[in-house]
Amino acid sequence: xxxxxxxxxxxxxxxxxxxxxxxxxxxxxxxxxxxxxxxxxxxxxxxxxxxxxxxxxxxxxxxxxxxxxxxxxxxxxxxxxxxxxxxxxxxxxxxxxxxxxxxxxxxxxxxx
Amino acid sequence: xxxxxxxxxxxxxxxxxxxxxxxxxxxxxxxxxxxxxxxxxxxxxxxxxxxxxxxxxxxxxxxxxxxxxxxxxxxxxxxxxxxxxxxxxxxxxxxxxxxxxxxxxxxxxxxxxxxxxxxxxxxxxxxxxxxxxxxxxxxxxxxxxxxxxxxxxxxxxxxxxxxxxxxxxxxxxxxxxxxxxxxxxxxxxxxxxxxxxxxxxxxxxxxxxxxxxxxxxxxxxxxxxxxxxxxxxxxxxxxx
Numbered sequence: 001x002x003x004x005x006x007x008x009x010x011x012x013x014x015x016x017x018x019x020x021x022x023x024x025x026x027x028x029x030x031x032x033x034x035x036x037x038x039x040x041x042x043x044x045x046x047x048x049x050x051x052x053x054x055x056x057x058x059x060x061x062x063x064x065x066x067x068x069x070x071x072x073x074x075x076x077x078x079x080x081x082x083x084x085x086x087x088x089x090x091x092x093x094x095x096x097x098x099x100x101x102x103x104x105x106x107x108x109x110x111x112x
Numbered sequence: 113x114x115x116x117x118x119x120x121x122x123x124x125x126x127x128x129x130x131x132x133x134x135x136x137x138x139x140x141x142x143x144x145x146x147x148x149x150x151x152x153x154x155x156x157x158x159x160x161x162x163x164x165x166x167x168x169x170x171x172x173x174x175x176x177x178x179x180x181x182x183x184x185x186x187x188x189x190x191x192x193x194x195x196x197x198x199x200x201x202x203x204x205x206x207x208x209x210x211x212x213x214x215x216x217x218x219x220x221x222x223x224x225x226x227x228x229x230x231x232x233x234x235x236x237x238x239x240x241x242x243x244x245x246x247x248x249x250x251x252x253x254x255x256x257x258x259x260x261x262x263x264x265x266x267x268x269x270x271x272x273x274x275x276x277x278x279x280x281x282x283x284x285x286x287x288x289x290x291x292x293x294x295x296x297x298x299x300x301x302x303x304x305x306x307x308x309x310x311x312x313x314x315x316x317x318x319x320x321x322x323x324x325x326x327x328x329x330x331x332x333x334x335x336x337x338x339x340x341x342x343x344x345x346x347x348x349x350x351x352x
Contacts, residue, residue: 005164012165040332043286051282056274077274080267084274088282 041096048092049085056081116299120223120292140221147208147221155204176204180338187342188349195345198238202231203338210291210330214323222333223291225284232280235341243348254347283340290333294326 060077064070124136158169166174180200184192192199206222213220221227243251255272256265301319305312 008163008165037332040290040329040336043290044282044336047282047286047289048278051278051285052274055278055281059274059277077270080270081274081278084271084278087271087275088278 045089045092048088052081052083052085052088053078054081056084116296116303119219119295119299122224139219140224140227143209143212143219143221144205144227147205147212150212151204151208183335183339183342187339188346191349192342192345195238199338199342199345202235202341203334206231206287206337207331207334210334211327213291213295214326214330220291220295223288223295225288228287228337229280229284231337232283232341235283235344236280239344239348242345246349251348279340279344283337287333287337290329294322294329298322298326 056077056079057074059081060074063073063077067073122138122140124134124138125142126137128134128136155173158173161167161170163170177200180203181196183203184196184199188195206228209220209222209227212218213222243254247253255269255276257268257272260268298319301315301322304315305319308315
């Protein structure tokens with residue numbers, strides 16, 4: 001190791017010590033992201049539900065146009081699309097729930 | 113007074129037409145180019161002096177890198193490393209788009225469904241290609257969950273297909289709608305500042321808060337867009 005690198009490493013160690021001392025103090029909250037995170041989850045669920053319905057309706061309209069069977073495919077695929085939207089919302093929520101549970105148990109382990 | 117939606121107008125800067133198709137260089141294209149050039153300059157210049165102990169700029173880049181590497185590891189797993197460059201590019205591009213859009217007189221290309229939709233479509237097609245390459249015909253099994261009764265198959269398969277196709281749609285709408293809503297809100301409240309005269313100090317203060325909030329939303333949406341493209345890839349690579 002060259003002299004310059006050794007010096008850099010020593011300075012770095014001092015920096016780490018200083019930062020870890022500062023980190024051990026209770027953190028001040030600059031900006032609470034919790035609100036925007038909750039908002040984002042709400043928007044996600046809304047678009048997830050909407051996505052299924054719109055895509056279903058789109059597929060139905062295309063089939064109707066191609067086969068000129070209006071409005072039968074639209075009706076069927078609208079129902080299927082609504083079901084798909086609900087399935088997507090259910091999956092999203094259970095994913096989020098799983099992640100939150102994992103975080104909670106991880107947090108408990110750290111505290112003990 | 114200017115309409116709050118005027119900021120989303122696409123204006124051709126260099127008109128171009130090839131074979132009847134309008135491929136003008138627009139303000140949207142300008143800001144996409146800016147995002148690419150600025151992010152490249154930022155990443156390259158910050159990493160120019162590679163030292164063992166990072167300086168300020170190098171730390172910023174390393175934090176970004178490790179942040180995305182963490183997302184990839186968590187959502188795809190170790191085999192996701194191959195796709196890291198793709199995911200990192202998407203994250204940086206969307207983040208720079210959101211942040212550039214907050215500057216005065218700029219254009220937010222992430223508020224347009226056509227721009228974001230193309231990104232989502234690329235992630236979607238990559239998912240399909242990777243899935244078929246990994247599993248071959250078995251990929252079709254994605255649409256028929258194992259263990260489902262035979263009678264339910266005719267209903268389940270269309271539902272699964274629609275739910276699969278709806279993902280890039282909801283991904284697109286979410287990012288574009290979030291950016292559009294924020295910018296419209298900023299413009300509308302900025303309009304009150306002029307109308308109220310001296311009392312305009314109140315909406316001005318409010319607007320400052322919204323800009324702060326928008327920075328959070330812009331970063332968060334870039335993060336969510338990245339996480340979801342990772343989840344798509346992960347789904348293509350793993351069994352359910």
